[in-house]
Amino acid sequence: MLWIALHFPQLPLDTVLRCRPEAATTPVVVVERKRVIGANQPATGCGIAAGMSEANAWSMRAGLLSLPRTPAQELEALHEAALWALHFTPQVVVRDAGLLLDITASLRLFGGFDNLLAQLTGGIDDLGLHAHMACAPTASAAQLLAHSAGVWQDKTLDGMLAPVPLAAIASARPHLDTLLGIGCHTLGQLRRMPRTGIGRRFGNELLREIDRAYGDEAEVHAWFTAPVSFDVRLELPAQVSHTDALLFAARRLLLQLTGWLNAHQSAISSITLWLHHEPTRQRDHRSTPVHIQLASASRDPAHLTLLLRERLGQVALIAPVIELSLAADEIVALAAPNTELFPTAASQNESIGLLVERLQSRLGNDAVRRLSLVADHRPEKSYALLPVRQSSARLVSPSLQAILPRPTWLLARPLALITRQHKPFYQSPLTLLAGPERIESGWWDDALALRDYFIAENEHHALLWIFRQRTTGDKRSECGWFLHGYFG
Numbered sequence: 001m002l003w004i005a006l007h008f009p010q011l012p013l014d015t016v017l018r019c020r021p022e023a024a025t026t027p028v029v030v031v032e033r034k035r036v037i038g039a040n041q042p043a044t045g046c047g048i049a050a051g052m053s054e055a056n057a058w059s060m061r062a063g064l065l066s067l068p069r070t071p072a073q074e075l076e077a078l079h080e081a082a083l084w085a086l087h088f089t090p091q092v093v094v095r096d097a098g099l100l101l102d103i104t105a106s107l108r109l110f111g112g113f114d115n116l117l118a119q120l121t122g123g124i125d126d127l128g129l130h131a132h133m134a135c136a137p138t139a140s141a142a143q144l145l146a147h148s149a150g151v152w153q154d155k156t157l158d159g160m161l162a163p164v165p166l167a168a169i170a171s172a173r174p175h176l177d178t179l180l181g182i183g184c185h186t187l188g189q190l191r192r193m194p195r196t197g198i199g200r201r202f203g204n205e206l207l208r209e210i211d212r213a214y215g216d217e218a219e220v221h222a223w224f225t226a227p228v229s230f231d232v233r234l235e236l237p238a239q240v241s242h243t244d245a246l247l248f249a250a251r252r253l254l255l256q257l258t259g260w261l262n263a264h265q266s267a268i269s270s271i272t273l274w275l276h277h278e279p280t281r282q283r284d285h286r287s288t289p290v291h292i293q294l295a296s297a298s299r300d301p302a303h304l305t306l307l308l309r310e311r312l313g314q315v316a317l318i319a320p321v322i323e324l325s326l327a328a329d330e331i332v333a334l335a336a337p338n339t340e341l342f343p344t345a346a347s348q349n350e351s352i353g354l355l356v357e358r359l360q361s362r363l364g365n366d367a368v369r370r371l372s373l374v375a376d377h378r379p380e381k382s383y384a385l386l387p388v389r390q391s392s393a394r395l396v397s398p399s400l401q402a403i404l405p406r407p408t409w410l411l412a413r414p415l416a417l418i419t420r421q422h423k424p425f426y427q428s429p430l431t432l433l434a435g436p437e438r439i440e441s442g443w444w445d446d447a448l449a450l451r452d453y454f455i456a457e458n459e460h461h462a463l464l465w466i467f468r469q470r471t472t473g474d475k476r477s478e479c480g481w482f483l484h485g486y487f488g
Contacts, residue, residue: 002107004117005142006081006124006131007098013038015073018128018237027061029054032069077129080252082224083259084123087301088116090263092224093139096170098131098146100139100221123255123301126248136160139221140213144168144187161213162188171206178202187213226263230328232256239278239320243312246275246321250312251305253326258301267297267334272327273308277319290315297332377441378449379410379484405455407465407485414482417466424466424481428459436468455487463487 008014012030017040027043029036031054039048039057046061058064078094085092088110091102103116110116117133124131134145137157145160147168164187166172166179172190179202184190190198191210199207211217232253240246250273261267273290292307359368369385376382417424424430435454442448450470457463465485 001102001137002104002113003136003139003142004101004103004120005098005134005136005139005146006085006101007096007133007143007146008078008081008129008131010038010130011074011077011097012069013040014129015070015077016067026065027063028065028067029057030067030069037069077127079224080127080256081124081129081131083226083256083263084127085120086224086226086259086263087123088120090223091221093221094224095143095222096147098143100143102139126251126255128252138213138215139219140209141215144213157214158188162186162191164188166190169206169209171203171209175202175206226260230257230260230326233323233325235323236321239322241317241320243315243317246324247305247309247312249324250308250326251301253324254301254304254308257326257328258299258304261299261328261331261334264331265333266331267299268328268331269294269297270328270330271304272329274325274327275315275317275321276323276325277317278322288315288318291329297334299334377439378447379406381442381447405487407463407487409488410485411483414467414484417481417483419481424456426456426458426464426466426483430456430458430464430466432456433463439467453484 012032013028016030016038017028025042027046027048028040029043029048030038034054036048036050036052036054036057038050043057043061043064048057048060048064054066058066074097078097078099081099082092082094085099085101089101089103089106093100101120103113106116107113110119113135121131121133132146132149134142136142136145141157141161144164148164166176166185166187169187172179179185179190184193187210195207208217212219234249234253236249240249253273257268257271270291270293272292275288275290277286277288279286290308290311292304292311294307298304366387369387372384372386374382374384417426417430419425420429432454433456436452437454439449439451439453451467452470453465453467455463456466463486464483465487466481466483468481469479471479
């Protein structure tokens with residue numbers, strides 16, 4: 001087993017600071033019951049520290065910004081981090097203002113411990129949180145190391161836990177003065193004391209917590225469960241008048257969405273970011289939708305962020321934005337990808353889909369089109385340019401397949417050919433190799449085509465697709481030979 005623990009020692013402060021951008025240079029403290037529990041760098045530079053009274057902090061720095069603790073927002077921030085952690089493992093525990101992740105089965109999928117840790121910490125930073133991380137074979141051991149700001153080292157479990165201070169052990173905190181008075185400062189020193197004496201004087205719960213850390217007692221975890229539906233809103237710390245400033249906040253929503261999708265083994269093919277504006281007299285213009293349609297379902301946060309950046313760059317705000325919300329419009333089931341040694345057709349199609357989605361986000365959905373076959377015998381009307389996700393109204397039936405091969409290059413308009421010695425001429429006399437393929441079609445749209453198509457060859461051995469216009473009684477002037485395409 002291998003566990004990663006994340007401890008957020010500055011969670012009350014981080015929760016407040018990420019909602020107040022002006023607090024980056026202003027001394028800020030978070031207070032609870034008239035006592036400081038967190039201070040930012042400008043405040044600590046003035047000598048303010050956690051534990052002092054609010055009045056004492058005010059006396060040390062004029063203009064100090066004092067903010068109350070917000071437990072509800074702290075819990076929301078923990079759930080955001082837990083949703084991001086679901087990218088790496090479904091076994092996530094929210095415990096004691098921190099997270100526990102069982103990554104035993106995830107190391108190979110993410111390319112090893114270092115790669116997994118780098119991606120995990122990158123997402124935590126994007127959420128505006130600061131965490132102490134530690135890794136150990138048991139969940140409780142990793143949690144103790146994270147609480148004591150420990151780091152992963154290549155040594156035994158006893159060696160990792162021995163220097164952990166007793167203040168990191170929840171069951172030892174009520175008895176901390178007594179333990180320190182007898183010269184017991186670390187977990188290693190406490191473990192060398194007689195177990196019966198520890199249980200009698202400090203309670204059996206302390207012994208059980210120690211046993212769980214060393215793996216001598218099994219642990220029962222309450223796994224974090226992603227909500228059934230995804231509905232997240234984010235109130236911005238200030239009015240935003242430029243779309244460039246919205247991407248950082250929107251990425252927080254994307255990280256939560258993709259984590260939720262991983263937990264439900266799903267992906268999205270369509271999302272909408274709603275930009276909620278401050279109230280104005282124009283009540284119908286309070287929200288602006290930013291819609292993204294994907295060519296193939298995805299739950300990759302980096303790819304979705306790239307598409308959102310392209311789309312936001314085209315949005316003109318009608319009013320300042322005060323809140324964001326993200327809606328998953330189309331959710332589809334999607335299993336985890338399999339690793340592969342050689343590229344497959346599925347992986348190549350996925351790469352093409354990523355390119356199409358990026359072009360659509362930058363140029364618009366209508367600017368990116370695909371060729372689609374149409375059930376019409378006339379070559380110039382046998383195809384249509386459609387949006388990537390739109391299907392053709394008229395499906396091609398097997399009966400409409402051409403008798404002779406069709407060229408890949410058609411001229412925009414057929415080119416009239418001259419005849420020499422009763423033979424069509426294009427750079428040289430043409431030799432008919434195959435044909436005719438007769439087409440009589442188009443009477444319903446006043447574009448009647450009466451043609452006999454042939455495959456012809458000139459003296460340079462180039463293959464051409466030509467047709468002879470058949471005549472009707474009143475249109476004999478339109479007869480003759482025409483060049484319509486080239487064979488590659």
